[in-house]
Amino acid sequence: MKRRDYLKFIGVGSISAGLLLESCKSDGTDAKPSTTATNPAEADIITAGREQFEIDRDKQLLGETFFNEHEMATIAILADIIIPKDDVSGSATDAGVPDFIEFIVKDLPEHQVPMRGGLRWLDMECFKRFEKAFVDCTPEQRIQVVDDIAYPAKAKPEMQAGVTFFNRMRDLTSSGFYTTEIGFADIGYIGNTPNTYTGVPDDVLDAFGVKEMNWG
């Protein structure tokens, strides 16, 4: 889905008309990968071994929508800034991170106000600087704002609300990415499979100089 396709679905009630108009003017040329590839459905709910209230709760949450389209578009762009495609693996949106974030804020409501408020803070900050919402900024403009909130130790005091939001966004994006098949391959986690544990490989024992301390 191209970025401008997201923008078609911006809820008018959720953001100022000014921002909306600005959005419509922009001609997005930066392609945006789909976040819907892994959109979870009721069929994905685990049933065996769970209590009925757990299953019912999942169904209910899947039936609810928290973020509007504008917020989802912002989350998708931010997620791919945090976890972009690189030489090793794909991006956050390749791994379906925005859909995970949509679900987890419904599941753990303590994320809701900080996330919604943080996204709005980001738009207001962009509007102050560029008279545009984050999604309508150029990639360079977006990075200019992100650079001011991504480094807690050197961020200016007036950026603190943005820093706090970005820390949470970084956390959720990282967890959302590394708990997928793409993320497993990226991090090099190769367990979760029947095997016989044969101990630390010899070359590792040697590298740490602890071969004589091995047992079993």
Next chain:
Amino acid sequence: MSNFQIKKKPTVYDAIIVGSGAGGGMAGYVLSQAGLKVLMLEAGPFYDPKLHSFQMLPPWVSLRRGAGTTRPFGEFDAAMGGWQIDGEPYTAAEGTEFHWFRSHMLGGRTNHWGRISLRFGPHDFKGKSYDGVGDDWPITYDDVKPYYDKIDVMLGIYGTKEGLPNDPDGIFMKPPKPRLHEILIKKAGQKIGVPVIPGRGSVLTEDLKDANSGRQKCWYCGQCGRACKIYGDFSSSSCLVIPAQTKYSLELECNAMVREVLTDQNGQATGVSYVSKDDGQEYQVMAKTVILAASACSSARIMLNSKSSRHPNGIGNSSGAVGKYLHDSTGVAMGGIMPSLLDRKRYNEDGVGSVHILSPWWLDNKKAKLDFPRGYHIEYWGGMGMPSYGFGFGVQGLNGKYPTKDGQTKEAGGYGASLKEDHRRFFGASVGMAGRGVGLALESNYCEIDPNKVDKWGIPVLRFNYKWTDAEILQAKHMQETFQEMMKAMGADITWGIQGKETNYGLEAPGRIIHEVGTVRMGDDPKKAPLNKWCQSHEVKNLFVTDGGPIVQQGDKNCTWTILALAMRTGEYIIEQKKQSNI
């Protein structure tokens, strides 16, 4: 006319067992194996790890990636229930605190437990004789040793013979090989005089002697907490109750929440009454013997709620001790990063889901001039474990501190390809440890019936009264000092867990370690203890308790292996007493 009624079941059983965890499962197995007609009542649903375990599900099949939203130990943990259960509250007296973890399901908490299987030692049974604190058990280690031996062989346990005075060796399978961080921890322990030995866990690293057990050897997924589909570890559901059903005709009624023990005019137990969670109906079922194994606090609750003219304080409670001497293990934890493990080589080190190493209590309190009685053992963790919800959180607190392989120090936080490199760099570099120690059994720590509150079934609920004393707080202080020294010797940087006096040195609140025991203690004097040394009520001869309730004073050991051994011992005693027509 109301159609409310109590349905009476026609069968009179030889024994009814309330609860299907370690103690109930073992009692049910032993009695049904001996040919007794046994009914087991479980307050939760049927659960078979083979059918219901979440073992080897990857995080992406979970909508919440394994987050602990409805289960405190994560979505894939095998314990239904938790600290709070809808409609089944409990309370705490003002100024006191207790957290009660309940898991209503077949097998109870043994489906998710850590499988750390430690015998209590000679000192643990006779602590008062050694240091004057608390009470001695009416039995010794030698009384229980034959049963520890039997369950070692029957259920399977790994470990090594160490010849330690108060950590008796068992009949062990070979231990799992150590992981890298565990070797480094052992090396650090040698530097500072903290012994680190191979762990002891009820996981099958070898074939069981019983070739017909239906259990397979461990397949090293490291997920015992999810319960094992191949029955490679000990759960009461997979290793006791389901085999007793299929081999020995044990009858099982699930979703049966017991209210009280019924008695005749002589005060002897005649059966129990329960509400079925399936149909909401009330039932009574009769038996010649009643065995409570509902968990230490639930069994105390049932006894206290079983009031009659013969038992005005609750059944078997003329001593007034039911509910008292409640004690949990102490717990303190600390974690950090081992820089030597940054950018490490990848391989599968899931290992077993129980502990590969542990530090048994190593000090002589008198010689070391310690300001607290008894001690604790240490459990450790670390390694390249499977990511789940929470993975990568807080990286801004780490990635500015450790230079990269090229010697470049980054600004903390960040994003992009550089952040992905950081996540790879830190994977498998976290380590941590937790102490599990003796909480003292005190008369002043207890649960009682809250006169003002009932659960949704109309059963009066428990009110807890529990405060740590200096004994536990000073022990926690010692753990703090040891852990900090240990982390330093490991070359690790502590990232969490350092706490001071104002927070009791990180001592977890009572109940949080989920080793609560002692509420229906055994003792030779009927005026002081509800049970005799066979876990039999002094005054109601056909009433027994086989969960953590009878434990007089726990050691610095997790309690499950002792619950199992005592339950087997009591089961054999019941068979003997029935042969002699005493009950």
